[in-house]
Amino acid sequence: MTVxxxxxxxxxxFNEAWGSAWQPAPPARFRIAEAKSSFWxxxxxxxxARMTRVATTHASASAEPTRRDFLFIATGAAGxxxxxxxxxxxxxxxxxxxxxxxxxxxxxxxxSHVAEGQIVKLFWRGKxxxxxxxxxxxxxxxxxxxxxxxxxxxxxxxxxxxxxxxWLVVYGNCTHxxxxxxxxxxAFHGWQCPCHGSVFDTxxxxxxxPAPINLPVPPxxxxxxxxxxxx
Amino acid sequence: MSGHSTYVPKSAVGKWFExxxxxxxxxxxxxxxxxxxxxxxxxxxxxxxxxxxxxxQIITGVVLAMHYTAHADMAFNSVELIMRDVNYGWxxxxxxxxGASMFFIAVYVHIFRGLYYGSYKAPREILWILxxxxxxxxxxxxxxxxxxxxxxxxFWGATVITNLFSAIPGVGEVIVSYLxxxxxxxxxxxxxxxxxxxxxxxxxxxxxxxxxxxxxxxGSNNPTxxxxxxxxxxLPFHPYFTVKDAFALSCFxxxxxxxxFYIPNFLGHADNYIEANAAVTPSHIVPEWYFLPFYxxxxxxxxxxxxxxxxxxxxxxxxxxPWLDSSKIRSGNYRxxxxxxxxxxxxxxxxxxxxxxxxxxxxxxxxxxxxxxxxFAYYILVLPLLxxxxxxxxxxxxxxxxxxxxxxxxxxxxxxxxxxxxTKG
Ligand code: HEM
Ligand code: FES
Numbered sequence: 001m002t003v004x005x006x007x008x009x010x011x012x013x014f015n016e017a018w019g020s021a022w023q024p025a026p027p028a029r030f031r032i033a034e035a036k037s038s039f040w041x042x043x044x045x046x047x048x049a050r051m052t053r054v055a056t057t058h059a060s061a062s063a064e065p066t067r068r069d070f071l072f073i074a075t076g077a078a079g080x081x082x083x084x085x086x087x088x089x090x091x092x093x094x095x096x097x098x099x100x101x102x103x104x105x106x107x108x109x110x111x112s113h114v115a116e117g118q119i120v121k122l123f124w125r126g127k128x129x130x131x132x133x134x135x136x137x138x139x140x141x142x143x144x145x146x147x148x149x150x151x152x153x154x155x156x157x158x159x160x161x162x163x164x165x166x167w168l169v170v171y172g173n174c175t176h177x178x179x180x181x182x183x184x185x186x187a188f189h190g191w192q193c194p195c196h197g198s199v200f201d202t203x204x205x206x207x208x209x210p211a212p213i214n215l216p217v218p219p220x221x222x223x224x225x226x227x228x229x230x231x
Numbered sequence: 232m233s234g235h236s237t238y239v240p241k242s243a244v245g246k247w248f249e250x251x252x253x254x255x256x257x258x259x260x261x262x263x264x265x266x267x268x269x270x271x272x273x274x275x276x277x278x279x280x281x282x283x284x285x286x287x288q289i290i291t292g293v294v295l296a297m298h299y300t301a302h303a304d305m306a307f308n309s310v311e312l313i314m315r316d317v318n319y320g321w322x323x324x325x326x327x328x329x330g331a332s333m334f335f336i337a338v339y340v341h342i343f344r345g346l347y348y349g350s351y352k353a354p355r356e357i358l359w360i361l362x363x364x365x366x367x368x369x370x371x372x373x374x375x376x377x378x379x380x381x382x383x384x385x386f387w388g389a390t391v392i393t394n395l396f397s398a399i400p401g402v403g404e405v406i407v408s409y410l411x412x413x414x415x416x417x418x419x420x421x422x423x424x425x426x427x428x429x430x431x432x433x434x435x436x437x438x439x440x441x442x443x444x445x446x447x448x449x450g451s452n453n454p455t456x457x458x459x460x461x462x463x464x465x466l467p468f469h470p471y472f473t474v475k476d477a478f479a480l481s482c483f484x485x486x487x488x489x490x491x492f493y494i495p496n497f498l499g500h501a502d503n504y505i506e507a508n509a510a511v512t513p514s515h516i517v518p519e520w521y522f523l524p525f526y527x528x529x530x531x532x533x534x535x536x537x538x539x540x541x542x543x544x545x546x547x548x549x550x551x552x553p554w555l556d557s558s559k560i561r562s563g564n565y566r567x568x569x570x571x572x573x574x575x576x577x578x579x580x581x582x583x584x585x586x587x588x589x590x591x592x593x594x595x596x597x598x599x600x601x602x603x604x605x606x607f608a609y610y611i612l613v614l615p616l617l618x619x620x621x622x623x624x625x626x627x628x629x630x631x632x633x634x635x636x637x638x639x640x641x642x643x644x645x646x647x648x649x650x651x652x653x654t655k656g
Contacts (some may be wrong), residue, residue: 001640094409097419104414121510126415128510172510175417176535177394179387179512195391196530197591212535 100126106231108223111167119183121172124230128172128180129218130191131228134202138189139165142203152213156203159217169220169228170204176211191215237264246310256332257432261447266465268453268471270634274344275451276479277337283480284334285439289432291327292376299379303418303426306381307506325495326488331373332498333487338366346552347573349561350452356553358445365438370522372431375424375521382503387516389424395529400540415509455633456561457626464630515590520559523587524580528606531599532590543605548610555610558618565624569617576609 104125114120114133122129134142142156143165160168174181179195186192187208188201198209205214220230238259240246249255298317300309313320342362345351351359378389393403397403412419450459459465466472490497498520502513518526528545532538548555563569583602589595627633 094407094412094423096411096413100413100417100419119296123509126413126417126509128415173390177391177397178415179391179516180510182514194512195387195516210530210533210535210538 082116104231106229108227108229110227113224116166122230124218127218129230130168130170130183130204130215132168132183132202132204134166134168138202141188142201142205145201145203145205151206154203154205154214159203159205159214161222164222167202167228168202169230170215170217171202172215174198174211175206175213175215176209183216261443261468262473263469265447265450265468266462267451267468268459268464268630269466269471270450270453270455270630271325271472271475272454273475273479274340274348276451276476277288277341277344279476280337280480280483281334281341282439284330284337285432285435287434288327288330288334291323291330292429292432294323295327295374296429299425301379301422303381303421303507306379306421310380310581317584318501322491325491327376328499329487329491329495332378332490332519332521333483334369335373337483338369339521342366342549343577347454347563347577348454349558349563351553352556352561353553354449355452358442358552360550361438361445363443363546365435365442366549367546368431368435368438372428372435373519373521375428375431378421378424380426380503381421383505383507383511383513384500384503384516385415386402386509387512387514388518389420391516392518393420395539395542414557418525435497452561453630454562454564455627455630456564457630461631517588520584520588523585524583524606525587527583527587527599528603530587531596531603541607543601545606548607552610552614555616556614557616558614558621558623560618560623560626565626566617566621567624568621572609572613572617575605576613579605579609 026028103136107122107124109122109131111131111133116133117135117138118133120131122131132138138154145156147153147155156165159170174178174193174195176193176196176198179193181191181198181200183191186199190200190202190204190207191200192198193200193209193211195211198211199207200211200215201207203214204217206212218230220228223229238249238253238256240249240255245255295313298309298313298320305465310324313324315321317323344360345362374388374392378385393407393416396410397407399406403485408414410420411417412423453459460512500517502516505513517523525542525545529542532541558566558569560566579602583599583606586595586599586602591599
């Protein structure tokens with residue numbers, strides 16, 4: 001449809017709506033509508049035509065809002081709300097569903113089978129968790145680190161439960177892009193990530209490589225001397 | 232897609248149909264009489280090759296989907312069943328898996344063709360940007376397709392790539408769990424990837440239609456970069472370019488099926504024949520070869536967020552190339568200094584790919600950084616500045632002159648003109 005035809009169509013329907021006599025607008029006014037509609041399409045074409053009419057018939061009176069202005073704004077507002085209400089379910093469905101969340105029930109884990117120096121992997125909420133039974137040397141090197149020099153400064157004491165220095169429980173996915181670091185590897189004998197080379201110490205803290213933060217500690221508590229509950 | 236058609240249906244049925252849906256006229260004007268520059272070389276056959284590969288991927292893919300099961304517990308086995316039990320299942324899968332690689336080989340040739348001959352310059356900017364969009368959709372499609380067999384590489388590739396979004400400050404973690412539909416890559420992730428892997432190729436087909444539409448407004452660029460002016464500059468699409476495209480496609484297909492039949496796993500990774508295991512990452516994970524240059528850029532930068540930004544930026548920057556290049560000369564054939572930087576850029580891209588396949592340690596990291604700097608410098612420094620300083624070679628007056636010589640010897644073949652214009656100019 002040409003711009004002129006569009007502008008005319010607007011005027012015709014506009015004419016019907018208002019029942020007023022058809023008054024061809026001067027060509028100059030059409031050009032205003034044209035310039036607008038060429039960029040913003042039909043909706044603005046209608047707006048332009050409306051403005052033309054307002055300009056011609058109410059030119060002397062104040063340009064007060066018309067019934068069409070009201071319809072235009074009311075329809076636009078309802079449309080915007082409707083659109084948002086439609087988009088929301090489509091976004092929300094992407095989130096973890098109820099079954100996945102329910103699978104996040106706490107898991108109990110018996111520590112008595114974990115020998116000193118051993119790292120055990122288990123899953124909670126589909127996420128990998130390392131349980132590491134640290135040796136005296138590993139504890140000492142974790143504690144004797146200058147906290148201020150770390151990328152993500154955290155004292156070892158803040159990452160284990162009081163009096164349970166030998167048990168380190170951390171998430172098992174590298175904080176860079178999620179690979180599983182290999183235990184007892186790297187310059188600090190904690191973990192080293194095979195993907196892009198992040199190195200973690202025996203407290204699971206980031207020491208070298210691209211990972212930005214320490215391996216996080218999941219929520220857990222000791223239920224007895226030799227058992228923990230994660231979650 | 233190219234203005235008014237000269238097509239006249241011969242039969243009465245044809246006339247009846249054409250007056251109701253003028254599609255034969257559209258095809259006729261777009262692919263039969265369409266005037267192409269007579270000097271197009273073989274680099275111009277890759278568009279047709281790409282169209283073929285898209286169709287090939289859709290056909291093999293739709294059939295594979297009839298046998299494939301998109302469930303974390305069954306996907307790996309279903310692919311093995313395709314390989315062993317389904318009649319010709321091995322062939323369909325190898326054609327599809329190697330088809331993806333061939334698709335990318337073709338698209339890279341196609342992109343470098345555009346960069347060398349300045350095909351992105353006015354009036355073809357929208358055409359170029361549509362191409363970048365197709366490239367992005369292809370990458371998304373291939374990435375999600377590679378997740379479907381649910382092997383170790385599938386799983387850890389998906390983990391690493393989706394985790395890229397965790398670099399976004401604040402909302403990153405939420406976005407990633409929304410991508411996964413869980414707390415890690417898991418069954419919901421596989422399901423949605425399958426749905427999107429099925430959908431995106433058809434979206435690509437839609438953008439390809441726009442791409443060709445935009446192409447047929449000014450018509451093809453050509454090795455001289457001079458617009459067509461007279462009838463002497465052009466030849467009709469059929470039979471000249473249909474034959475040329477078909478010949479190139481045949482050669483390309485020989486390479487494709489040679490891969491699919493003789494070395495079907497050469498471009499893959501053995502680890503992907505091990506079922507996904509969320510507790511163990513393979514000792515050396517690398518993406519598919521066609522992502523390696525971008526992967527190298529990601530790893531070159533020691534900061535997580537900046538690395539991710541550089542990687543996405545390395546693709547996004549292609550969108551603004553038409554406005555970065557200040558040279559008025561379109562074709563690299565007439566830009567002696569540009570040629571040096573261009574070939575350095577091409578070699579650099581290959582080196583980046585090679586570095587992306589190496590472990591991120593020692594001098595590999597240093598080399599990746601140097602290569603990354605050159606990659607961006609080419610766009611940000613070389614293209615804007617070179618046009619201001621370079622003295623171009625003298626150019627022929629028209630396409631016909633470049634092919635036939637000014638004396639009009641008429642001996643040069645349209646296809647043989649690839650390298651000659653620069654010496655004749
Ligand atoms: C742009 C076009 C396409 C590309 C680049 C592409 C790419 C890929 C890739 C790289 C794989 C992994 C192959 C492997 O290593 O096993 C794959 C698998 C798969 N694709 Fe596609 N694909 C495309 C179109 C399609 C379409 C249209 C469908 C279906 C409607 C489809 C269905 C499948 C299925 C079912 C698999 C899993 C079976 C397998 O792994 O071989 N693909 N695709
Ligand atoms: S995922 Fe561990 S270093 Fe990148």
